[in-house]
Amino acid sequence: MVNSKDLISVPGMNKTEHRSIIKRLRDYAIVGQKLFWQRAIIYLSALALAGFYYDPKVALFFLIAIAVCETYDTLLMRRVLAASEARTMKPRRMFYHIYAGTILSAVTISLFCVSIAIQQGTDSGHFLPLFLLISASIFATMNNHQFIPVLASRLAIYVIAILYIAIRDVWIVRPPLKSEIWLNLFTVLFVLGFVLELARTFILGYSVLLKSRLALQIEHKNALAASEAKTRFLATVSHELRTPLTSIKGALDLIDVGSAGEVPPKMTRLLGIARSNSSRLIDLVGDLLLLQSSDAGKFTLNLEMVDLGSLVTANIHNFQPYAKTLNVEVDVDIPAEKFFVLGDKKRLGQVVTNLLSNAAKFSETGGIVRVALTSEDENLVLSVADQGIGIPEGSETQIFEEFGQIDSSDQRKFQGTGLGLSISKRIVEGHGGTIEYDSELGMGTTFKVTLKSAG
Structure with missing residues (x-):
């Protein structure tokens, strides 16, 4: 008070x-x-x-x-x-x-x-x-x-x-004590006691409310400070990592093509592992930069007319080698007709790749990932379905949050940063679309991306 x-x-x-x-x-x-x-x-x-x-x-x-x-x-x-x-x-x-x-x-x-x-x-x-x-x-x-x-x-x-x-x-x-004039005085005293008690109650209530409001303001300020610190950290780390990683990958590529002399057969496999992991790190840094720019309100899209069917088909073709390493088959159901959307070709390709990688990673050995593209009224719907472990009910917020993992333990079976779906959601919503999923434990999960048709 x-x-x-x-x-x-x-x-x-x-x-x-x-x-x-x-x-x-x-x-x-x-x-x-x-x-x-x-x-x-x-x-x-x-x-x-x-x-x-x-x-x-x-x-x-x-x-x-x-x-x-x-x-x-x-x-x-x-x-x-x-x-x-x-x-x-x-x-x-x-x-x-x-x-x-x-x-x-x-x-x-x-x-x-x-x-x-x-x-x-x-x-x-x-x-x-x-x-x-x-x-x-x-x-x-x-x-x-x-x-x-x-x-x-x-x-x-x-x-x-x-x-x-x-x-x-x-x-x-x-007047004598029995007079109503005295009664009026006693009544006034009684009412005044009620008014004073009422005042005390309102003062206490307002003080509690004000303290709660100030506590929320402080918590909000601390949360904003933490968010800004995280954004600055991501930006700094991402920029500092990108340059040396790009140099490392470039050097590995030059060695691989023989610019520094013939590569011994025993080093070929090791170089392949190094190139693969450097590419993975570069992709991770790119995801962090995209996340940081989105948080800072600087997320931009280079919009153009994109044939979504051709885009999905091309990304599936590039994804096939990874699917084979996991012994997962990709079943494609995309009509031959054109499906145009107004979008960023690179970012939409990133969404497709993230959904395919997610589906393959959580599929059982020998499983099938089904990809379909359909037209519904004025929208185009891309669905990616797997036959994996499924997602528990009530996990939507956790699934789409940054670094979110249903199993976040160090011993979890499926590794990953937890950025793929979060970034995909931001990209899709940046296009004015939606991303959602249907899932049943033990039966699999279907992710659906809905975008407005431009055709």
Whole structure:
């Protein structure tokens, strides 16, 4: 909770306390602006009744006084909101203005109600002025609980006015204890206890809410910082790895073609392994760069008219040697007609390769990967189905998240970075399409990519 001492010592506050006060000031101003018309209707109705049944001149005087108070409050609320938006807020000065406006308006309303009670005499029960004061007290506890000193000042003024009205009758009339005048005083005391308890409840509730809100803001800030750090790390590592890896692969290629002399037969296999793994590392670095650029909002596509059928067929042809190493067969069902989409040929090829690699990797030995391309209304649907282990229910988020693996243990059977499906999802969604899957444990999984047809 914030007390008046805290508010006066703003320069010595830490950042969390300072943010808390600014947030309370902003909340106070927002609520004050939203409730302007409610207050205006209540005041005008009360003043109209007072003017009609009692002294019109007194009602007119308080109409002007309340209008001045409301004008002051409205200008102050606008100033608070403008200062918070421009980050030029001076909390201590704003608080003093709010404090002064609160006292001014509470005194004006209290004097208005006391004036009605005086005009009513001592035998009316004072329903109207007491009702107005108690309603104002409840209204304040519900909407002005951001600062305890402000609310306490307003309630103190209202309580003094309420007690003055009730005690004044007792003092003037001096009735016996059985008189309803005494009953009115006891009733007033009971209601005041209820109002104070209500104020305490709202203050505690708001304090808890504000602490939770600040905790969420801090967590959000920490999450953003962690995300930015990860993005910078990926960018730095990826760029630093790409250059030496490219040089290594180039050197291996030159050796393999005999630029440095004839390669001994015993080294051919070793060179092949080295070239294969360097290519794999280059592809991984490319995936990391794509991931980083997507996170940074710099993910771009080179769009052109692409025959999706030819693209899929070409990627399947290039994929066949890898499928043979896993003893997996690829069954293709792609009609001879053209299937055009507006897309990035290289990125869409990457999606096809990722889906084929994923299907083959999770297939059993001798399994079949079925690839089909169909047209559905204005969309083209590419499906890649395997007969592998399947995906458990409720794993969609994990499947498509970065570095996601259903089995993330060091001893997992199927190795991989977990980037393929995440990158594929980003590429497909960048084309305005969708990627989803159907799966049954032990029976296999079918991934479907849906893209808008351009043919």
